[in-house]
Amino acid sequence: MFTYHHKLRVLYGDTDQMGYVYYGNYGYYYEQARSEAIRSIGISYKQLEDEGTMMPIIRMNIKYIAPAYYDELLTIKTFVTHLPNRIIVFNYEVFNEKNELINEGETHLAFVDAATKRIKAAPPVLMDKMKTYFVND
Amino acid sequence: MFTYHHKLRVLYGDTDQMGYVYYGNYGYYYEQARSEAIRSIGISYKQLEDEGTMMPIIRMNIKYIAPAYYDELLTIKTFVTHLPNRIIVFNYEVFNEKNELINEGETHLAFVDAATKRIKAAPPVLMDKMKTYFVND
Amino acid sequence: MFTYHHKLRVLYGDTDQMGYVYYGNYGYYYEQARSEAIRSIGISYKQLEDEGTMMPIIRMNIKYIAPAYYDELLTIKTFVTHLPNRIIVFNYEVFNEKNELINEGETHLAFVDAATKRIKAAPPVLMDKMKTYFVND
């Protein structure tokens, strides 16, 4: 399993008049966590894109457990539990400063050839790195 | 069943460099469709809130089928298939100008007492309107 | 002078915990008003872009006079006071439901050749339409 922890400060612009982080902002938070998770293994999503792989999101599921508040320093745990093939699933758990789990979600991303726009297998540059986290699979 | 169709123009700020509507923006699109759907039955979410009912989102699930592009006039079909009690589920289907289904999702909203912050039953003002759409239930 | 009035409903996602529309959202509001203003004269920004003209914003100035609140139906008056050449300036005045001026701003957009990325004169398709609003200039 691959796991990465990212810290993120809640901004004023993220909140709504209920005083909570607006529900529609979590996809953006997940992107931030996911891109830093990928970067932590020595790859950037930009590099994958430059080399001809697009990764559109095809599904997102979110469970809102408790609110996040302005100025909290959230920790987003990003993890991948299965070696990807044509799809990679990222799981997220968001913790507040009291270490309470306040939100969890998942995004499914497809690997798409930028030229043909067809789904393809994950590129070797990513698979080689990923395999090191799934030695017993 | 309660159904409402809302039209929405894709803005430049909604797109990302892939040329698609950014995946994280659909929650905001759903809110727009949902609030106009509620308004269509003579209630506004603001009114519910002013009368002491908050409706935080507790779940959102999204399936991205095909991209939405800049300047497209999307149609979002919002529907409620079950009479709400303590939770109301809104379903969404997003169609592009060719009438292709490009996205579908659902949001689950809880009814929460603004004073006690506890989950409660849907307020009568909403239930009375909703019941007219579920005559045989 | 060219003038257009656009109506826009404030969404929950637009507000912040102060209960006001977040200051950072006005650029997005202006885009919505501006693109409908251009569409009203029979052109779309998409069409200009498809024909090789990009229009990046080079300046934006905003004066926040009074808050906008959730669920208000705002009216954005967009106007162009000078016939454009290499730059077009859009002015905005935002009014709330009581017809109070709550916000005013301006955006300066350059005409840029998509191929060369150089600033150029406004394309004829836009100028021909615009000239009809400046008959005495």
Add this chain to the structure above:
Amino acid sequence: MFTYHHKLRVLYGDTDQMGYVYYGNYGYYYEQARSEAIRSIGISYKQLEDEGTMMPIIRMNIKYIAPAYYDELLTIKTFVTHLPNRIIVFNYEVFNEKNELINEGETHLAFVDAATKRIKAAPPVLMDKMKTYFVND
């Protein structure tokens, strides 16, 4: 003069189909830089708000010099050139990874009493810190 440098990674969701950071996102970037700048002197905006001071933005001016691109690590220099009284002006300069100045702007924030909603002088907790940066003023 008070100066602070904040680093910020451009996300996919920040870009538009031109491949640039959307012009409407800079207010959000400025907020991020500004709040970390204030935090660097041992105060948080949240603390000021909790103690009864709101700081609504009353003006924002932005000059877009060159595009910011996906995945760039931007540096935002935030500076305050004048000791605040009833208004505080934050200036921003945004630099890309090549250290090119790509954007500059300013936001004017008023100090407002949360109870009376009237403009007031900057609270002592902020002024005491700020004065140390303007010893010769």
